[in-house]
Amino acid sequence: MSSAKNQAERIKEISGVNPLKCMKCGKCSATCPAFNEMDIKPHQFVSYVLNGDIDALANSKSLWKCLSCFACVERCPRDVQPGRLIDAARQLVIRQKGQTGLAPEEIPELLDEDLPQQLLMSAFRRYRR
Amino acid sequence: MKYTYYPGCTLRTKAKDLDAYARASAKALGFELEEVENWQCCGGVYPLGTDEIASKLSSVRALNEAKEKGQDLVTLCSACHHVIKRVNNDMKNNDDIRTRANNYMQLETPYAGETNVLHFLEVLRDKVGFDTLKEKVVNPLTGKKIGAYYGCLLLRPGKVLGFDNPENPTIIEDFIRAIGATPVVYPYRNECCGGYISLREKEMAKNMCDKIKESASGFGAEMLITACPLCMYNLNKSEAELPVYYFTELLAEALGVKEEAK
Numbered sequence: 001m002s003s004a005k006n007q008a009e010r011i012k013e014i015s016g017v018n019p020l021k022c023m024k025c026g027k028c029s030a031t032c033p034a035f036n037e038m039d040i041k042p043h044q045f046v047s048y049v050l051n052g053d054i055d056a057l058a059n060s061k062s063l064w065k066c067l068s069c070f071a072c073v074e075r076c077p078r079d080v081q082p083g084r085l086i087d088a089a090r091q092l093v094i095r096q097k098g099q100t101g102l103a104p105e106e107i108p109e110l111l112d113e114d115l116p117q118q119l120l121m122s123a124f125r126r127y128r129r
Numbered sequence: 130m131k132y133t134y135y136p137g138c139t140l141r142t143k144a145k146d147l148d149a150y151a152r153a154s155a156k157a158l159g160f161e162l163e164e165v166e167n168w169q170c171c172g173g174v175y176p177l178g179t180d181e182i183a184s185k186l187s188s189v190r191a192l193n194e195a196k197e198k199g200q201d202l203v204t205l206c207s208a209c210h211h212v213i214k215r216v217n218n219d220m221k222n223n224d225d226i227r228t229r230a231n232n233y234m235q236l237e238t239p240y241a242g243e244t245n246v247l248h249f250l251e252v253l254r255d256k257v258g259f260d261t262l263k264e265k266v267v268n269p270l271t272g273k274k275i276g277a278y279y280g281c282l283l284l285r286p287g288k289v290l291g292f293d294n295p296e297n298p299t300i301i302e303d304f305i306r307a308i309g310a311t312p313v314v315y316p317y318r319n320e321c322c323g324g325y326i327s328l329r330e331k332e333m334a335k336n337m338c339d340k341i342k343e344s345a346s347g348f349g350a351e352m353l354i355t356a357c358p359l360c361m362y363n364l365n366k367s368e369a370e371l372p373v374y375y376f377t378e379l380l381a382e383a384l385g386v387k388e389e390a391k
Contacts, residue, residue: 016179033321033337068174069321070285074295087177102329110328114365116358118139118208122173122325125184 007054007092015088021078022046028072028082038062042072042082049085057089064090064101068126094129101127130256132247133195133202134162137209138170144206144358146390150377151205151249153390157381158257158265162203165191171212174325182229188216189230193240201245203252205377207357211282211290214246218289248283248292250300250356250376259307267385269309276350277301277312278341278373279319280360295319301354304376308383317344322363331366338367346371354379 012018028042029035040048040062048057057063066086073081093099102123140148155162169187176184191213195202204210219226221242231239247255253262279298287295298319302312320341323334342364345353354376355361364373381387 014178014180034326034333037333065326067281067321067324067326068177069281069324071281071321074285074287084177091178106329114143114362115328116139116143116362118137118144118173118206118359119325119328119362121138121170122208122359123328125172125174125176126325 004052004054008049008052010092011049011054011085011088013088014091015081015084017081017084017088019046019049019080019085022050022080023078025077027075027077028080031071031075033069033071034065034067037065042086045086045089046080046082049089054089054092058093062086063093064127066090090126091129094127130160131200132160132162132252133191133198133200134164135168135171135191135202135204135209135213136164137168137204137206138173139358140206144361144375147205147356147358147375147377149390150375150381150387153386154377154380154384156389157384157386158253158262160252160257163198163200165194165202171209173208173212175212175215179223179225182226182233185216185219185226185230186233188213189220189234189240192217192220192242192244192246193234193236195244196240201247203247203249205249205356207248207280207282207355208359210246210248210356215289217242217244217246248356250283250304251292253304253307253380254300259303262304262307263309266308266383268383270379270383271309273310274313274349274351275305275310275379276315276345276348276353276371277305277318278322278345278353278355278360278364280355280357281319281321281324283356284319301376304380305354308379310379313345313348313350315345315348315350317341322360324359324363327359327363327366334363335366338364339369342367342369342371 026043040060284295293300305312323337327334353373
């Protein structure tokens with residue numbers, strides 16, 4: 001992968017977010033329903049992008065825990081939209097050749113008879129490109 | 130009144146009921162749903178990346194078809210609604226996305242967000258009117274205590290979806306009153322059910338849904354209603370005892386057309 005600085009720039013481009021606007025109030029983390037599952041919390045995620053520490057984000061548990069529920073996006077008083085940053089970091093990983101958050105071979109054992117098509121579709125879109 | 134209607138993948142498969150009850154109810158209320166020809170799946174989640182264009186095109190095709198017919202586009206599934214409304218917002222307000230999407234589409238007249246996107250609930254509130262709905266109810270669900278489960282996708286981001294107040298919504302409670310039942314307001318009604326995470330992280334989604342159901346029960350709800358097949362699936366995986374219905378099932382019941390939907 002290219003240099004950390006370039007990667008941070010790519011995350012800003014893909015997300016369309018300016019992390020410099022963050023005033024570190026922590027409201028995103030306070031409202032995140034996946035907070036307990038995250039190693040790097042949403043408000044910290046913003047700082048990691050600012051500091052160009054992208055490898056840590058790419059290898060974090062948090063990257064795969066964001067639910068895209070838009071609670072942080074709705075409630076951010078500075079319109080930083082941490083959920084968009086997390087999605088962009090995820091894309092930086094899964095757009096690389098051979099990288100994916102979900103392999104098709106995993107699917108059969110995850111199915112049950114009530115599982116809606118919407119769930120498969122959404123998961124493929126969220127874990128893969 | 131005729132609307133262009135986008136059912137989406139799950140309403141043709143695991144959530145046929147959601148669709149059938151809506152169609153029967155629309156007929157009873159005097160409006161028509163004309164299905165988009167050859168519609169394609171919306172993708173289930175809105176593509177957040179500013180450079181993602183191809184994954185937004187299925188929405189643009191449906192939106193453009195409604196525009197050509199001069200009709201509003203009605204959706205029923207929360208996810209389809211979320212995706213199509215947000216893509217429409219991009220086509221209206223984001224020059225870069227609009228230009229690049231139209232380059233793919235090669236339409237005679239470029240699409241620029243002209244279509245009005247309405248959720249079925251918005252049709253009930255803004256077009257039919259809850260007062261008129263109330264008059265057409267033949268079988269009021271008197272005494273039923275119902276919790277509205279909004280989840281995320283109908284409400285957020287509020288600025289784009291413009292569906293209702295994202296923090297303190299009232300549309301489903303007003304719907305519940307219109308069909309003669311009693312709404313139960315509870316704190317977790319706009320909390321996430323876990324969404325797509327339930328494919329692999331079943332325990333995480335289950336814990337979230339346990340909280341939602343316990344919150345609703347604690348405030349006296351006897352059942353929940355939802356507009357989303359994925360919320361329905363996730364909520365049903367929780368063992369907390371509280372039945373979950375599609376809002377259209379109760380609507381059809383109140384309008385006395387439940388049997389016709391079968």
